[in-house]
Amino acid sequence: MNARRLCAVALALAVATSAASAASLQVTVLARDGQPLADAVVTVEMPGMALPVTPAPVNVTIDQQAMRFVPSLTVVPLGSRIRFSNLDSWDHHVRAIPPDSGSATTASEPRRGFELRLPGRPANQAAPHAEGVVDSPGPWRLGCHLHGSMRGHVWVSTTPWVGKTDRGGVALIPDLPEGAAVLKLWHPEQVVEAAPQALTLSGSTATRLSTAIQPRRR
Amino acid sequence: MKQLITATALTLLSAISGACIAQSLPAASPASAYPVAPAPGLYQAFGEQAGIRSLMDDFVQRLKADARIGQQFRDTNPAQLAGSLTDQVCQLAGGPCTYKGPDMKTAHADMGITRADFNALVEVLQASMNAKGIPFARQNQMLALLAPMHRDVIAPRP
Numbered sequence: 001m002n003a004r005r006l007c008a009v010a011l012a013l014a015v016a017t018s019a020a021s022a023a024s025l026q027v028t029v030l031a032r033d034g035q036p037l038a039d040a041v042v043t044v045e046m047p048g049m050a051l052p053v054t055p056a057p058v059n060v061t062i063d064q065q066a067m068r069f070v071p072s073l074t075v076v077p078l079g080s081r082i083r084f085s086n087l088d089s090w091d092h093h094v095r096a097i098p099p100d101s102g103s104a105t106t107a108s109e110p111r112r113g114f115e116l117r118l119p120g121r122p123a124n125q126a127a128p129h130a131e132g133v134v135d136s137p138g139p140w141r142l143g144c145h146l147h148g149s150m151r152g153h154v155w156v157s158t159t160p161w162v163g164k165t166d167r168g169g170v171a172l173i174p175d176l177p178e179g180a181a182v183l184k185l186w187h188p189e190q191v192v193e194a195a196p197q198a199l200t201l202s203g204s205t206a207t208r209l210s211t212a213i214q215p216r217r218r
Numbered sequence: 219m220k221q222l223i224t225a226t227a228l229t230l231l232s233a234i235s236g237a238c239i240a241q242s243l244p245a246a247s248p249a250s251a252y253p254v255a256p257a258p259g260l261y262q263a264f265g266e267q268a269g270i271r272s273l274m275d276d277f278v279q280r281l282k283a284d285a286r287i288g289q290q291f292r293d294t295n296p297a298q299l300a301g302s303l304t305d306q307v308c309q310l311a312g313g314p315c316t317y318k319g320p321d322m323k324t325a326h327a328d329m330g331i332t333r334a335d336f337n338a339l340v341e342v343l344q345a346s347m348n349a350k351g352i353p354f355a356r357q358n359q360m361l362a363l364l365a366p367m368h369r370d371v372i373a374p375r376p
Binding site: 066067068088089090093120143145146147148149216 | 290291292293294295298299302318319320324325327328329330
């Protein structure tokens, strides 16, 4: 009984101690016109600090609905399994292209990424689905060979220190160590890579990132 | 009394003509939200399903090569698009096909298609129909079925 209570106290202490030394970051990302920029991926790097443990892979679902990938941007750990689900009554296709693979593939080089074919969903029946694994880090492009206008992205992360901005342009990244950090930004519609921003993390840190990115009106 | 008879006759007449229109007009469907009855013999004039498929294969090839709007079809599977267009045009022309794809509004949402884009596509289709030797009058009967779609295809001004 006493031993158990002691354990509980020790655990609570350990949690409190780690929480005290941890920081959290709230980033507000703005588009070129000063409006909040949604669907930006913010990654935190801490130079001089040990790399964080790569998070365990997860299972997520991306829907194909009314000619869109929903959500249009998904952030997952490396090795995650993605289930694509077709909610439309017509057929769709999924082409998942890993980063750094141009559209031109030579005959000697095997085609990377994966392709799926999803039949249309019959009325009042479950949505057809198929899965693929994202096995290299960075921005994956999603397309549909049947409907060229469909675009989506999956950001594959090797670090837990990553967040995606919401409609208000805000990304929250908890459980960071305190100290000198560098913020890196990626957005599906960026023309050039934004310059990294240095800052110091301490407790609850909030910052703003102005970008030259102007998303197409949706 | 005379007035009553006239009114009844009018009601009857409108009921009958209403029934006739309902019979001759195809229902709104994903193929077109603005159904127009196809001209008699239009499906045959386009060479039925095989002729329409051949026309659409040519059309998609020309679309992809078009300097104005070809870019919009860059990532599109040509065989799939031609097959889908064949189903749609076949159905609109009165043929025994069912188009199962998205309605035109859903299919073109977010694309920002302009009137100029739409007109360019019509010109490419006309070039294809000319290449297939389809008579001008028949071409126009087909375009009359397709023209109302501009309301669903062209993006509203921001």
